[in-house]
Structures are given as C-alpha cells and as structure tokens.
Amino acid sequence: MTDMETISENAIEIYDQAFDLFDRGIMDQAEILFQSLTFIEPDWRDAWVGFGICLRVGGKLEEAQFAFDVARKLAPDDSAVLFHRCELACAQKDWGQARAEAQEFLALGDAGRPVAGHAEMAQLVDFLQTRSAGVTA
Amino acid sequence: MAAVSIYNVLRTVAQVQVAQAMAKVDGAIVTLPQMSSSPQKPTNTQPVAQDRVPAQIQTQTPSAALSPQARAQMAQSQLTQTLTDTVDRILSAAHGNKAPLGDPTAPRPQTRPPQSAQFAPTAERLNPQQPAMPMTGRAGSNVPSAPPILVRAITLASLPTPDVIKSLGRGALRVKSELSPSVVQTLDTGSVKAPVDKIGIPAARQPAQTVLQGVVAQPSVQSQPQPLLPVVTRLLAQVADGEITEAQFVKTLVSQILTGRPHDQASPAPSVPRPLVSGSPILPLPPVQAPQADRAPTERATAQASVSQPAPQPMREPVAHIIGRFDPTGGQPLQMTPSFSVFPHALSELAIPVPVTMQALGTMTQVPPQFKDLAGLVAYYAAMLPGWPNPDAQRLKRPKDIPVPLIQLAQAVKHLSPEQQIALLSRMGMPFGAIQVLQKMLKDLDKKLNAKTVETFLAAFLGTLSFVVEEVVTFFDDLSQVLPQEHTN
Numbered sequence: 180m181t182d183m184e185t186i187s188e189n190a191i192e193i194y195d196q197a198f199d200l201f202d203r204g205i206m207d208q209a210e211i212l213f214q215s216l217t218f219i220e221p222d223w224r225d226a227w228v229g230f231g232i233c234l235r236v237g238g239k240l241e242e243a244q245f246a247f248d249v250a251r252k253l254a255p256d257d258s259a260v261l262f263h264r265c266e267l268a269c270a271q272k273d274w275g276q277a278r279a280e281a282q283e284f285l286a287l288g289d290a291g292r293p294v295a296g297h298a299e300m301a302q303l304v305d306f307l308q309t310r311s312a313g314v315t316a
Numbered sequence: 317m318a319a320v321s322i323y324n325v326l327r328t329v330a331q332v333q334v335a336q337a338m339a340k341v342d343g344a345i346v347t348l349p350q351m352s353s354s355p356q357k358p359t360n361t362q363p364v365a366q367d368r369v370p371a372q373i374q375t376q377t378p379s380a381a382l383s384p385q386a387r388a389q390m391a392q393s394q395l396t397q398t399l400t401d402t403v404d405r406i407l408s409a410a411h412g413n414k415a416p417l418g419d420p421t422a423p424r425p426q427t428r429p430p431q432s433a434q435f436a437p438t439a440e441r442l443n444p445q446q447p448a449m450p451m452t453g454r455a456g457s458n459v460p461s462a463p464p465i466l467v468r469a470i471t472l473a474s475l476p477t478p479d480v481i482k483s484l485g486r487g488a489l490r491v492k493s494e495l496s497p498s499v500v501q502t503l504d505t506g507s508v509k510a511p512v513d514k515i516g517i518p519a520a521r522q523p524a525q526t527v528l529q530g531v532v533a534q535p536s537v538q539s540q541p542q543p544l545l546p547v548v549t550r551l552l553a554q555v556a557d558g559e560i561t562e563a564q565f566v567k568t569l570v571s572q573i574l575t576g577r578p579h580d581q582a583s584p585a586p587s588v589p590r591p592l593v594s595g596s597p598i599l600p601l602p603p604v605q606a607p608q609a610d611r612a613p614t615e616r617a618t619a620q621a622s623v624s625q626p627a628p629q630p631m632r633e634p635v636a637h638i639i640g641r642f643d644p645t646g647g648q649p650l651q652m653t654p655s656f657s658v659f660p661h662a663l664s665e666l667a668i669p670v671p672v673t674m675q676a677l678g679t680m681t682q683v684p685p686q687f688k689d690l691a692g693l694v695a696y697y698a699a700m701l702p703g704w705p706n707p708d709a710q711r712l713k714r715p716k717d718i719p720v721p722l723i724q725l726a727q728a729v730k731h732l733s734p735e736q737q738i739a740l741l742s743r744m745g746m747p748f749g750a751i752q753v754l755q756k757m758l759k760d761l762d763k764k765l766n767a768k769t770v771e772t773f774l775a776a777f778l779g780t781l782s783f784v785v786e787e788v789v790t791f792f793d794d795l796s797q798v799l800p801q802e803h804t805n
Binding site for chain 2 (some may be wrong): 266
C-alpha cells in the first residue's frame with residue numbers, strides 16, 4: 180500500500196475534489212475523480228475504496244466488487260475495506276460472503292484500522308445474525 | 317377518544333418492550349435509533365421513543381387516574397392482552413416497513429433516514445459517532461432479506477478526510493501542475509472516461525506530427541512563452557531552420573541533460589556515425605542499415621510489439637519514422653519465430669514484480685486503449701535495447717569503457733525521486749502501466765544495462781514521443797537546473 184508520504188499534491192487535490200463532489204451528491208463526477216486516483220496512485224487504498232464506494236452508490240455492484248477486491252489486496256487487514264465488502268455482499272445477497280467478511284472484521288478487533296463505520300458494521304452483523312437465525316429456524 | 321389514547325400507549329410500550337426483548341434474545345447490538353440507549357445520536361430529528369413514553373403517559377392517563385386501584389388492575393390485564401396483540405402486529409409489520417398502526421401522528425419506528433440526511437454537510441456525515449442508517453431488518457418469524465444499510469447511507473466516512481490526507485502526505489511533487497483546471501474542464505465537458513495523468517495532461521493530445529511541425533514551423537522559437545535554456549532554444553532554432561534533424565536534436569538534448577554538456581555539438585552537416593559499442597540505434601536520417609548484431613533485439617522488439625498490442629493502432633508518423641531507423645529490413649514486417657518469445661523470459665529474469673494492481677487491472681474487462689498501446693510501446697523499445705537481457709545474453713556485463721558521465725547520468729536518472737520520474741513520464745502522457753514498466757527498468761538500469769543502451773533508449777523513446785516534445789523540453793529544463801547541483805555534490 181502506498182505510503183501516505185508518497186502521495187503527491189496533485190493526488191491529494193483530486194482526493195479533496197472527489198470528497199467534495201461526493202458530499203455534494205455529485206456521485207458520477209466523484210467516481211471519475213476517484214477512478215483517476217486509482218490510475219495516478221494505484222497502490223493507494225483510499226483511492227480504491229472511494230472508487231468502490233462511488234460505484235456501490237451508483238449501483239455498479241460488480242465494478243464496486245472489483246475496486247474493493249483491489250483495496251483488499253492492498254490492505255488485507257483494513258476494517259474499512261472489510262466493512263464495505265460486507266455491505267456490498269449484503270447488497271448482492273451473497274450472505275455467505277457477507278458473513279465471512281463480517282467475521283474477518285470482528286476478528287480484527289482493534290488491530291484493524293479504526294473505521295467510522297463501526298455502528299454500521301454492527302448493524303450488518305446484527306442483520307446477518309438475525310437472518311441466519313431466521314433461516315435455521 | 318380514550319380508546320385511541322390507550323391504544324397509543326400500548327403501542328409505544330409495545331415498541332419498547334419488543335426492542336428490549338430482541339436485545340435480550342439475540343444478544344446482538346440493537347441499534348434501532350428510536351429505542352437505543354446508546355449514547356450515539358440517531359440521524360433523525362425526532363425524539364427517541366423512550367422519551368415519548370412518559371410524556372404520552374402523562375398526557376393520556378388523566379382519564380384513567382380517576383379510576384380506583386382495582387379498576388386499574390383490570391385495565392392492566394386488558395393492557396397485557398392488548399399488548400400481546402400489538403406485539404404481533406408490530407412484528408408482522410416490521411419487515412414491510414409499514415406503520416404498525418394507523419395513527420399517522422403517532423411515533424413509529426423509522427426505517428428510513430430523513431431526506432435531509434441524504435446529502436448532509438460533510439462534518440455531519442463524516443461524523444463517526446453518527447450511525448448512518450438504522451436497521452431495516454428485525455428479528456422475527458420472517459427472514460430479513462433487505463440489507464440494513466441503504467445506499468444513501470453509504471458515505472466516505474470510512475475514508476480519511478482530505479485534511480487528514482494533507483496532513484499525512486507531504487506532496488513532494490516539485491512541479492506543481494495545473495491539474496485542477498484541467499480536471500474541472502474535463503468534467504465540465506462531460507467526456508471524462510480516460511484516466512487523468514498525474515499532472516493533469518489531457519488524455520487527448522495533439523497528434524505527434526502536428527505538434528512537431530508546429531514547433532518546426534515557428535519562425536522564431538524564442539517567441540515561445542516557455543522558459544527554455546539557451547541550448548534548448550538554440551537546438552529548437554536549428555531544428556526549425558532544418559540545420560539538424562529531429563534525431564540529432566533529441567540525441568543532443570539527451571546528452572545535454574545526462575552529461576551537463578552537449579553530446580555532440582549539433583552541426584548543420586550530418587554527423588558521421590561513430591563506432592558503436594553495442595548497437596546502432598540512432599543514426600542520422602535517412603535510415604542506415606543496422607549491423608547484423610542488432611537484428612536480434614529488433615526482432616525481439618517486433619515480436620513483443622506483436623504480442624503486447626493485439627490490435628495495433630495506426631502508428632504515428634514519427635514513431636514509424638524512428639522505428640525505421642532501427643529496422644534493418646527497411647520497415648518490412650519481420651516474421652515471428654519461436655525465439656521471439658524471449659522477452660517475457662527476460663522480464664522474469666529481471667525479477668520484476670508485477671504490482672498487485674497491475675494484476676488486478678489485467679482482469680479488468682475494459683482497459684483503457686492507451687494503456688495497452690503505450691505500455692506496448694514501452695515494451696517495444698525496451699526489447700529494442702541492444703543490451704536488454706535475454707536468455708542468450710546472460711553474460712552481459714557492464715563494459716569497462718563506459719564514460720563516467722554517462723554512469724553518473726544513469727545513476728541520476730535512477731535516483732530521481734518517484735515523483736520526478738512520474739512527473740517526467742506524465743509529461744510524456746504516459747499512463748500508469750508504462751510508468752510502472754519504465755520505473756522498473758530504471759530501477760535495474762545500472763545492473764542490467766549499460767550506459768550506451770540507456771542513452772539509446774532515451775533517445776529513441778523521446779524521439780518517438782516527439783509529439784510531447786514541449787513537455788519533455790520543459791521537464792529537461794527543470795531537471796537540468798537540478799542535475800548540475802547533484803553532480804557537484
């Protein structure tokens with residue numbers, strides 16, 4: 180994964196713009212900028228995650244899967260990546276994969292990178308457990 | 317009226333009890349915002365249900381308060397029965413995102429965030445203390461099938477903010493580009509599907525010949541707004557006047573950059589080819605038959621080009637022109653033989669690790685065309701290097717007679733910062749793949765190649781990419797202001 184100190188100013192500028200566009204709801208252009216980042220800084224986890232999030236929001240699930248796969252390879256123990264992969268698996272109704280991602284997320288404990296989506300991940304885990312219980316019942 | 321009030325009370329109490337029961341049963345984290353005792357505040361602006369319960373009881377129980385205690389106990393029994401029924405109704409309605417009861421004014425479990433939360437301000441949406449979305453699936457007899465997080469609730473909260481990135485990244489690119497305007501302009505045009513390179517060079521460039529002719533056609537290159545070194549300015553003027561050829565221009569320019577002084581002072585008269593060390597890649601026009609020893613690299617290059625470019629694009633004139641200088645057959649296509657497959661082996665011998673992202677990109681269903689083309693172009697010229705290692709050239713070692721300045725030159729190129737290397741290549745319009753290949757080559761430059769091949773490669777490559785000559789010249793101008801200082805160190 181790219182060392183943060185090696186990220187160029189230009190890439191950071193694009194990241195800033197992509198973030199701003201996303202926050203303003205201009206998802207398609209944010210997606211373009213994140214995609215550009217994946218070319219400019221191909222080993223930057225955040226670029227791939229941002230790209231994947233934009234794709235996910237845009238309903239491009241397969242493409243988002245690819246982006247998160249790359250992010251996963253770049254940062255295998257990153258809880259944020261696991262969270263988004265789990266959420267994407269839920270969206271794809273791939274419950275087995277979602278449970279696997281959730282288990283890896285939980286197994287990380289505090290070792291993973293702090294992620295702001297712990298509450299959301301808790302919801303996903305709760306959802307998966309509830310669904311699993313319902314299926315077995 | 318009294319029945320409605322009691323009904324509301326029952327429903328509210330039932331909601332609380334259902335939530336508490338669910339929390340006890342599955343032991344999971346119940347994050348229904350309306351009922352959670354978590355300190356996290358939900359995104360909706362309605363008060364939580366727990367807060368409503370006592371208020372509603374206070375406002376709705378005065379009629380019951382007049383009853384005696386026995387009457388209250390009977391009411392409690394009825395309440396229990398009604399509670400059971402209400403629980404069933406709530407459970408049955410929970411998965412359908414429907415209001416369990418018909419009173420629209422009564423508080424109900426929110427399954428969707430308020431509309432205002434969709435595009436909330438950044439600070440608010442990125443607040444990790446704010447759960448983006450309550451659960452939509454609940455425990456019960458039915459198996460929930462809907463993901464608990466709606467698309468609109470997926471934010472960039474898991475990513476570091478730009479401020480954090482800025483604080484972590486040093487942004488070492490020395491050459492500050494006009495990336496933002498170009499990106500914005502590209503976005504405005506709505507035609508952004510091509511990747512944006514590092515310094516914002518538009519993907520669509522002017523054709524090589526057009527730009528080059530534009531440079532040549534300038535009556536006075538001194539009128540160019542770009543800051544040009546005197547040597548470069550003079551060389552450009554000579555090119556414009558036809559005193560020197562493009563090849564001589566590039567060769568002289570490269571030598572100037574690498575050694576700090578002109579390689580061979582360009583003269584109006586064509587220079588006589590010098591004795592060659594390991595090949596004859598650069599010769600003055602018209603093309604001269606290359607030595608027999610150069611056939612193998614050229615053949616390898618042609619083979620690699622065939623392999624790496626499944627759908628060859630029409631080659632630009634300068635490219636074909638320069639390739640012609642290397643082609644001993646005078647531009648006739650070479651036939652592929654089994655020996656042409658040595659290039660992949662050569663790559664493996666170099667132990668060039670393929671970045672994970674490149675592996676992943678290999679699985680992409682749609683790779684940008686320019687990625688393939690330019691990556692193939694780089695591979696083409698890499699294979700063309702006379703000293704490029706192959707199974708038959710294991711014994712290749714650095715000659716002892718390599719000029720020291722050239723070694724310093726190679727070292728200087730090698731020790732360019734990644735940002736400088738990328739900046740150079742980006743100015744050439746090189747995409748990521750080509751940059752990766754070249755960086756790997758630069759990494760092993762002093763080990764695998766000799767200075768002659770380096771010079772040859774650079775000259776050929778820069779000549780091929782003459783359509784970005786302005787960018788190259790500008791970069792060399794910047795670089796030449798740094799290299800002399802480094803040489804003196």
